[in-house]
Amino acid sequence: MLTRLSLRLRIFLFFAAMAAGAVVTIGGSLWFGLSRAGGDAISAVMTGGILSVFVVVGMILAVWRLFDENVGRAVERLSSELRARTHGGVARDIDTAPARYLGDLAPAAGAAIETLAATRSKLELSVAEQTRRLEEQTAQLSALLSDIQAGLILCSPAHRVVFYNGPAVALLRDTGRPRLNRSIFDLLREGPVQRTYHRLLDNDELDDAELLVSTTGCGRVIAAHMRLVRGALGLGDVPGYVLTLRDVSADLRLHAERERLLTETLEALRGPAANLRALLDMADDEVAADRSVARDMRRAALELTDIVHETAARHDAREDTWWPMQDVRASHLIDALRGQLGPDGPTIAAPTVFLRLRCDAFALVNLLAEIIDRIVAEGLAQAFTIDVTDDDPGALIVIGWDGEPVGLDTLRALLDDPVPDSPLAVTGREILDFHNTDIWPERRADGRAALVLPLREAERTQPVNLVADRIAERPTVFDFDLLNRVPDDTKIGRGLRELTYVVFDTETTGLDPRGGDEIVQLAAVRVMNGRRVQGEELDLFVNPGRPIPAASTAVHGVTDAMVADAPAIDAVGAKFFRYCEHAVLVAHNAPFDMAFFHKHAGRIGARFEHPVFDTVLLSAILFGQGETHTLDALADRFGVVIPEAERHTAMGDTKATADVFQRMVPMLEARGIDTFDKVLDAMRKNSRLMREMQARVGD
Amino acid sequence: MPGTFRPTQPVARHTVAILCGPPPLARLCETTLERMGLAPRRLSDGADAMRTLETAPPDLLLVLLMGRDPAALALCQAVGQEPAFAGTRLVVVQDSARDIDRRRARALGADAVLPLPLDPGMLDRAIRPLLAVPA
Numbered sequence: 001m002l003t004r005l006s007l008r009l010r011i012f013l014f015f016a017a018m019a020a021g022a023v024v025t026i027g028g029s030l031w032f033g034l035s036r037a038g039g040d041a042i043s044a045v046m047t048g049g050i051l052s053v054f055v056v057v058g059m060i061l062a063v064w065r066l067f068d069e070n071v072g073r074a075v076e077r078l079s080s081e082l083r084a085r086t087h088g089g090v091a092r093d094i095d096t097a098p099a100r101y102l103g104d105l106a107p108a109a110g111a112a113i114e115t116l117a118a119t120r121s122k123l124e125l126s127v128a129e130q131t132r133r134l135e136e137q138t139a140q141l142s143a144l145l146s147d148i149q150a151g152l153i154l155c156s157p158a159h160r161v162v163f164y165n166g167p168a169v170a171l172l173r174d175t176g177r178p179r180l181n182r183s184i185f186d187l188l189r190e191g192p193v194q195r196t197y198h199r200l201l202d203n204d205e206l207d208d209a210e211l212l213v214s215t216t217g218c219g220r221v222i223a224a225h226m227r228l229v230r231g232a233l234g235l236g237d238v239p240g241y242v243l244t245l246r247d248v249s250a251d252l253r254l255h256a257e258r259e260r261l262l263t264e265t266l267e268a269l270r271g272p273a274a275n276l277r278a279l280l281d282m283a284d285d286e287v288a289a290d291r292s293v294a295r296d297m298r299r300a301a302l303e304l305t306d307i308v309h310e311t312a313a314r315h316d317a318r319e320d321t322w323w324p325m326q327d328v329r330a331s332h333l334i335d336a337l338r339g340q341l342g343p344d345g346p347t348i349a350a351p352t353v354f355l356r357l358r359c360d361a362f363a364l365v366n367l368l369a370e371i372i373d374r375i376v377a378e379g380l381a382q383a384f385t386i387d388v389t390d391d392d393p394g395a396l397i398v399i400g401w402d403g404e405p406v407g408l409d410t411l412r413a414l415l416d417d418p419v420p421d422s423p424l425a426v427t428g429r430e431i432l433d434f435h436n437t438d439i440w441p442e443r444r445a446d447g448r449a450a451l452v453l454p455l456r457e458a459e460r461t462q463p464v465n466l467v468a469d470r471i472a473e474r475p476t477v478f479d480f481d482l483l484n485r486v487p488d489d490t491k492i493g494r495g496l497r498e499l500t501y502v503v504f505d506t507e508t509t510g511l512d513p514r515g516g517d518e519i520v521q522l523a524a525v526r527v528m529n530g531r532r533v534q535g536e537e538l539d540l541f542v543n544p545g546r547p548i549p550a551a552s553t554a555v556h557g558v559t560d561a562m563v564a565d566a567p568a569i570d571a572v573g574a575k576f577f578r579y580c581e582h583a584v585l586v587a588h589n590a591p592f593d594m595a596f597f598h599k600h601a602g603r604i605g606a607r608f609e610h611p612v613f614d615t616v617l618l619s620a621i622l623f624g625q626g627e628t629h630t631l632d633a634l635a636d637r638f639g640v641v642i643p644e645a646e647r648h649t650a651m652g653d654t655k656a657t658a659d660v661f662q663r664m665v666p667m668l669e670a671r672g673i674d675t676f677d678k679v680l681d682a683m684r685k686n687s688r689l690m691r692e693m694q695a696r697v698g699d
Numbered sequence: 700m701p702g703t704f705r706p707t708q709p710v711a712r713h714t715v716a717i718l719c720g721p722p723p724l725a726r727l728c729e730t731t732l733e734r735m736g737l738a739p740r741r742l743s744d745g746a747d748a749m750r751t752l753e754t755a756p757p758d759l760l761l762v763l764l765m766g767r768d769p770a771a772l773a774l775c776q777a778v779g780q781e782p783a784f785a786g787t788r789l790v791v792v793q794d795s796a797r798d799i800d801r802r803r804a805r806a807l808g809a810d811a812v813l814p815l816p817l818d819p820g821m822l823d824r825a826i827r828p829l830l831a832v833p834a
Binding site for chain 2: 305309312313316317405407408409412436437438440441442443452454
């Protein structure tokens, strides 16, 4: 039974027992002596005996203090250090100073750790080399996948998302965000997906099928292609499936609008046309014709022209196009144009542009190359500049040169010809029409000649050049370990590595959620299968609806201007609530952060009743309550580096907390705390610390 | 409706030319300009228009642009972008109501762009400030 108590408590009990024994012994001796003594000796013996009790107990207490500090606490600290290095992956040398009175124990432990580290280092070098090669291949694959324009989602047999790419996120943006391990039926209507999946399962000769399915939120219509994935990627007997998604809502709407325009025009024209025809017939008939016929003819003709003009106006006002468009960086478009013109072609100077254009890049590059070639052939120029400038909501492509503008007749002849290499032999004019645009010559204010081509849609972007940036920009997210996981949202009895965690942190106006302080920034990451999921981070400013004190800004760097246009806590809280679905929340000093969400549960429209792991309590479990449990101390203990620029930012602290938590998990497992409910039990045992924390911030 | 328009003040001292589109439209433009007190001259095609511009450039050129008539567009480009014709104001009446077509006409040098069906009152209000004539 005593072995369940901590070492320091046992030592304390040992010394307490020794003190009690000493008191009893001295008391017994006094009673024996006094029973045989008499007279004045009684008082002297009693005084000496009481003094002896105080001196002996005092000496025992002093020895206990020294023993506790230099042996008990030192042993606990040394064992924590050993566990951190054995299970937590910490690489630093052991601090032997606190264990200096333990003889050779600390140096021996240090030597053992050094040997362990050396062995581990050799192994890690080999693993690191393999990992590096795998990461390189993964990065290349991700870069390749990030260029695929279609939305791709791979689902497990349990219909959970295992893989998705950037276009899938964009395509489902009004419905919900694809996330690893999320049910596909949160995003797409269940019926068509289930029917198609079971039709393919039941038919041995079929592996793929087309389906039309609408999204769950906003009713977009998605044309999907489902292909079963059998016997690959570690799948068992039941296959998963890949969905290739294309939003056809705009196409269907456009066709419906055109059909409606045609139908309405025909219906509107039939009556007046018949009237006019009848009136013309009457005008030819001398008997029937009178002055009213001419008046009626004029009225019928006016009615007809009104209908024609109204139809033309509706046709001209339409902005959609059925031609397939992609989002392409302006700089990539210019690079492609240079490539199309070839190394011996004209020189193209173009400043760096941070715009993403909505266009058919392939057709546009072919057309622009054809135009530039023609200008060169006409002898108008050999060197060009290409400026792509913001023209909200679109962009302007301006091809400039020194010399005379190109003639409109030349341009027209070129646009009437099919563009080389274009599919369906479309002409330049048709390419411009597909984009609902035109191109024209201008003489610019600086005297240079130019061709101007406006594009209707463009988006401002941040500078990117590296492959890694391209991946971050259009993230491809996957975890193939999820393919064989059986979904089970109950957490009791589940292993710590099987759970999905959302690690988060908030920055606030102050430390008193009950006294009117508010969140100004929220950051969160998801941890799954022992990995932080890249591409699923949340980093949001929150408008607190009150000024941010200068002292708080000095800590986290968030100013009033930064949050002026940010959404309020109700919108951010609701988004965060959806993000946390089925997850265990993890935060450092969690009651503080949770207090803000509890306070605003009404505005958010949801109560955060998720299970919460607090890294402060977990640290107390692992290192004892007497240790320091600040995030800085934990990061230092686990060798987690927080870049200075990210310290006290929501995302910086969130990543640090996630890294610390990931190192804590194997240490907890080594102590036998390896399931969800065991962690909860262990946290409850540290309830004093929990109560203290809750008292500071309220529930 | 067209035809009910009455001008507010004659502006006869200015020279005006019309590059013809469909005859009825050209006729309506001519009538409207005459009612403003102007004596418009009809130009039969692009070549005729260029000759006129080079010999006696008018104060205002009215171009009826149907579809993507290359001759009319070339004339617009010449008037709008050649320094020699800087004194000639350009008004384009075009059949398309697309924003991009209005923008193209403006970019080619049009001082005013009017849609079809032509409203004579709108034509009057567009021309008057270009010829610096008070209403």
